[in-house]
Amino acid sequence: MSRKTTDRLATGTIYAFVGVVVAILCGLIGYILITGIPDISWHFLTSAATAFTAGGGIRDQLFNSLYLLLLTLVISFPFALGCGIYLSEYAPQNWVTGLLRMAIEVLSSLPSVVVGLFGYLIFVIRFNLGFSILAGALALTFFNLPILTRSIEEALQDVPNLQREAGVSLGLSNWRTITKIVLPIALPGILTGIIISAGRVFGEAAALIYTSGQSAPTVDYGNWNFLSADSFLNPMRPAETLAVHIWKVNTEGITPDAVAISAGASAVLIVIILIFNVGARFLGQRLYQHLTASKSK
Amino acid sequence: MDRMKQNLHQASKASYQDYFGKSISLFCASLVGMLVVAILYFVMTRGLATFTQNHISLRSFLLGQTWNPTQIGANGQPEVGALPMIVTSLAVTLLAALLATPFAVGVALFVTEIAPRRGGQLLQPMIELLVGIPSVVYGFIGLSALVPLMRHLFGGTGFGILTGTLVLFVMVLPTITSLASDSLRAVPLDYHSAALALGATRWQMLYKVVLRAALPGILTAVIFGMARAFGEALAVQMVIGNAVLMPKGWLTPTSTLTSQLTTGIGNTTLGTLPNNVLWSLALILLVMSLFFNSLVRFIGRRGRMQK
Amino acid sequence: MQTYQYDQTNICQPTLAPALATRELEVFYGDKQALFKGSLQFPKHRITALIGASGSGKSTFLRCLNRMNDRVATVKGRILYHDTDINQRQINVYQVRRQISMVFQRPNPFAKSIRENIAFALKQQGLHDRAQLAARVETSLKAAALWDEVKDELDQSALALSGGQQQRLCIARCLALAPDILLLDEPASALDPISTAKIEATLAALRHDYTIIIVTHNMQQASRIADYTAFFHLGHILEYSETEALFTRPQIKVTEDYISGNFG
Ligand SMILES: Nc1ncnc2c1ncn2[C@@H]1O[C@H](COP(=O)(O)OP(=O)(O)OP(=O)(O)O)[C@@H](O)[C@H]1O
Numbered sequence: 079m080s081r082k083t084t085d086r087l088a089t090g091t092i093y094a095f096v097g098v099v100v101a102i103l104c105g106l107i108g109y110i111l112i113t114g115i116p117d118i119s120w121h122f123l124t125s126a127a128t129a130f131t132a133g134g135g136i137r138d139q140l141f142n143s144l145y146l147l148l149l150t151l152v153i154s155f156p157f158a159l160g161c162g163i164y165l166s167e168y169a170p171q172n173w174v175t176g177l178l179r180m181a182i183e184v185l186s187s188l189p190s191v192v193v194g195l196f197g198y199l200i201f202v203i204r205f206n207l208g209f210s211i212l213a214g215a216l217a218l219t220f221f222n223l224p225i226l227t228r229s230i231e232e233a234l235q236d237v238p239n240l241q242r243e244a245g246v247s248l249g250l251s252n253w254r255t256i257t258k259i260v261l262p263i264a265l266p267g268i269l270t271g272i273i274i275s276a277g278r279v280f281g282e283a284a285a286l287i288y289t290s291g292q293s294a295p296t297v298d299y300g301n302w303n304f305l306s307a308d309s310f311l312n313p314m315r316p317a318e319t320l321a322v323h324i325w326k327v328n329t330e331g332i333t334p335d336a337v338a339i340s341a342g343a344s345a346v347l348i349v350i351i352l353i354f355n356v357g358a359r360f361l362g363q364r365l366y367q368h369l370t371a372s373k374s375k
Numbered sequence: 376m377d378r379m380k381q382n383l384h385q386a387s388k389a390s391y392q393d394y395f396g397k398s399i400s401l402f403c404a405s406l407v408g409m410l411v412v413a414i415l416y417f418v419m420t421r422g423l424a425t426f427t428q429n430h431i432s433l434r435s436f437l438l439g440q441t442w443n444p445t446q447i448g449a450n451g452q453p454e455v456g457a458l459p460m461i462v463t464s465l466a467v468t469l470l471a472a473l474l475a476t477p478f479a480v481g482v483a484l485f486v487t488e489i490a491p492r493r494g495g496q497l498l499q500p501m502i503e504l505l506v507g508i509p510s511v512v513y514g515f516i517g518l519s520a521l522v523p524l525m526r527h528l529f530g531g532t533g534f535g536i537l538t539g540t541l542v543l544f545v546m547v548l549p550t551i552t553s554l555a556s557d558s559l560r561a562v563p564l565d566y567h568s569a570a571l572a573l574g575a576t577r578w579q580m581l582y583k584v585v586l587r588a589a590l591p592g593i594l595t596a597v598i599f600g601m602a603r604a605f606g607e608a609l610a611v612q613m614v615i616g617n618a619v620l621m622p623k624g625w626l627t628p629t630s631t632l633t634s635q636l637t638t639g640i641g642n643t644t645l646g647t648l649p650n651n652v653l654w655s656l657a658l659i660l661l662v663m664s665l666f667f668n669s670l671v672r673f674i675g676r677r678g679r680m681q682k
Numbered sequence: 683m684q685t686y687q688y689d690q691t692n693i694c695q696p697t698l699a700p701a702l703a704t705r706e707l708e709v710f711y712g713d714k715q716a717l718f719k720g721s722l723q724f725p726k727h728r729i730t731a732l733i734g735a736s737g738s739g740k741s742t743f744l745r746c747l748n749r750m751n752d753r754v755a756t757v758k759g760r761i762l763y764h765d766t767d768i769n770q771r772q773i774n775v776y777q778v779r780r781q782i783s784m785v786f787q788r789p790n791p792f793a794k795s796i797r798e799n800i801a802f803a804l805k806q807q808g809l810h811d812r813a814q815l816a817a818r819v820e821t822s823l824k825a826a827a828l829w830d831e832v833k834d835e836l837d838q839s840a841l842a843l844s845g846g847q848q849q850r851l852c853i854a855r856c857l858a859l860a861p862d863i864l865l866l867d868e869p870a871s872a873l874d875p876i877s878t879a880k881i882e883a884t885l886a887a888l889r890h891d892y893t894i895i896i897v898t899h900n901m902q903q904a905s906r907i908a909d910y911t912a913f914f915h916l917g918h919i920l921e922y923s924e925t926e927a928l929f930t931r932p933q934i935k936v937t938e939d940y941i942s943g944n945f946g
């Protein structure tokens with residue numbers, strides 16, 4: 079076979095591969111959107127789920143997902159920030175730091191069922207939190223910490239060293255230099271990291287099945303006292319999320335319109351994650367422009 | 376000028392600020408480190424309890440073929456043979472990676488080398504979106520579209536290794552593709568022009584120069600994909616059939632380590648053997664994830680040495 | 683390539699009162715020694731230039747003087763400031779850097795407004811009075827010869843300034859803190875001749891109130907502005923004397939070759 083023929087053959091094969099992949103991609107997204115979008119209605123988004131009859135909605139699950147996400151970020155962000163700052167700004171280059179980095183890598187590659195299992199043992203049982211949003215948020219924190227830490231560290235590393243030297247050479251403490259000079263510049267990168275990790279947290283289910291539970295009790299959306307049992311803000315109540323709901327209606331098989339509900343819920347999930355992705359990009363660009371060129375006219 | 380001397384020797388506000396900042400960030404870092412240690416410790420002690428407390432032999436756990444922890448088997452010990460799950464987990468992982476790699480590399484080449492403009496701008500964001508699609512969604516599509524299709528095409532229940540492999544294939548494809556594209560993009564442009572200047576065809580250049588230079592990165596991408604496949608729980612659980620039996624064919628219901636964990640945890644009580652053996656399954660997952668991790672490190676070190 | 687002897691040196695001891703002095707300063711980057719036993723005295727309210735080929739250790743030396751090398755290198759020897767050895771662990775480095783300020787080779791203004799660039803460190807030191815801040819901003823910008831160019835756009839981003847303006851802003855930023863000593867590492871190397879001239883004029887005007895130590899590659903620049911000049915070679919300080927003497931009557935062969943361009 080001549081070189082030219084091989085070249086053409088290889089190129090053709092690559093095109094074929096790409097064709098297949100594009101078909102799969104379109105098929106996937108098309109399937110979700112075509113089966114899912116028609117099921118999305120105001121009623122679907124705003125009514126409670128029903129177990130044994132058709133026509134249930136996803137109101138509580140949607141809210142639970144968002145609330146859980148918020149709680150997870152609130153818990154994990156400060157620690158991830160501290161850890162990211164330590165790794166990027168303070169950590170000496172020695173074996174302890176190497177070990178810490180390895181630990182973070184191990185945590186990020188841990189299967190999420192294992193994290194869920196651990197959360198079940200520690201938070202649900204040992205700490206006696208029961209199936210609760212708080213237990214779920216703590217489990218998701220495990221899952222979220224390494225991703226967030228790494229993206230914060232990367233964002234900090236992207237800030238030129240000259241900026242640190244500028245601050246330090248003026249007699250500022252390292253800490254002030256970091257918080258007042260380096261962090262503001264790294265902010266767009268950090269925000270992008272948060273949003274991307276939010277997308278992952280939002281779709282996670284395996285770590286939640288046995289931590290935040292599989293039931294969505296009716297809650298009172300008017301009750302803002304988060305200590306009261308039926309308040310929608312109560313972190314101690316069980317809370318089935320959207321992703322867990324999709325899994326449950328499909329595996330239990332008792333809901334008559336499981337397919338329609340799952341399709342609708344999947345479409346909602348993907349649309350929200352899409353919004354996260356696009357938002358991260360957009361926000362990153364805007365903040366970047368704002369910080370660098372800014373109003374130079 | 377005594378005052379200046381004094382100032383130079385005294386701690387100032389800045390010293391305290393730095394002390395504070397360093398302590399607080401070190402605290403966060405050690406907390407994260409301790410979390411990892413805690414997880415490893417718990418999974419290990421719990422996972423080993425099967426062998427230390429319940430005196431199951433490692434052999435009968437790893438090589439036994441019947442899984443029925445509440446029953447006493449012929450040898451007088453509970454039947455906790457995990458082999459079927461280990462085999463199924465390995466099978467779906469390897470098959471999915473094997474299937475996905477050529478496609479992923481093809482698409483990565485297309486996106487970075489053949490049509491960086493058209494391909495990059497359209498395909499790239501799509502692949503990134505797919506990386507972020509939650510696994511339950513893949514599981515749901517597998518269950519509602521793929522399982523009936525398999526049943527229709529090949530008969531049987533439609534659940535099994537084949538369906539699991541296909542779902543995992545679609546799941547790891549974007550992961551491998553996007554990591555492989557990154558490593559292809561990192562190949563210096565001189566390599567291309569040098570090869571083309573020597574009269575190589577595009578494929579010769581890609582195959583002999585670019586792919587070779589990016590090989591460590593591509594291998595790493597495949598391992599990441601395998602790690603994701605091996606640890607994936609729900610998507611597989613929804614299409615694998617969940618019967619702890621040795622896979623007898625492409626489409627007989629079986630069970631992976633993760634799917635058994637997912638279904639089993641809720642039905643056992645802590646401290647009993649049926650619960651302990653589930654932790655042992657988790658321990659296998661943990662060990663595999665550490666294994667994938669060190670593989671990535673090893674390749675990274677080898678790749679750096681060659682440069 | 684000629685071989686030179688490094689044990690032969692010609693280091694003068696200025697008679698003027700020193701603002702800063704080093705004693706047998708040595709710097710190691712890991713195992714690699716980048717500076718060998720450097721002992722210099724910097725007279726008060728004078729400009730001292732550090733010259734030498736690339737990689738000869740000028741920046742390394744300069745960065746020791748306000749402890750900017752703390753995290754990257756091991757620094758041995760003594761640095762005397764106000765009868766105190768400031769190269770000791772227990773010394774408050776923040777205090778040192780407030781007195782001994784540094785301007786870097788590449789302009790590095792903060793990603794903040796021009797005003798905030800100067801006011802920021804003052805605020806961190808506890809100065810919050812608006813009128814006082816405004817006054818300090820104005821005087822330091824004037825001292826750095828930048829005021830006329832930016833007085834109407836103080837609230838614009840400093841990153842929108844030209845390189846030369848940015849560098850003068852960085853000088854102004856140091857001056858606002860009223861340091862004792864100003865360290866400058868090739869402050870004009872990235873700038874065009876006009877900006878360079880402006881910075882030189884600025885420094886010349888500042889010499890009455892500050893002790894200035896400046897690294898430069900430009901020998902004309904050194905001879906124009908510096909009172910004293912030190913010549914660095916491969917980590918050794920070989921010659922140090924009044925600028926005119928060094929340029930007209932170098933005592934050491936290496937210095938002579940370097941100055942006349944017959945180097946290497
Ligand atoms: N951070 C560092 N780590 C390791 N070696 C360094 C570091 N900084 C400088 N060096 C080494 O120390 C020696 C002196 O460098 P230095 O930057 O002080 O030279 P210089 O005289 O300022 O040169 P230039 O005129 O190019 O700025 C060089 O050999 C350089 O390679």
Ligand SMILES: [Mg+2]
Nearest residue numbers: 740741742867
């Ligand atoms: Mg230098």
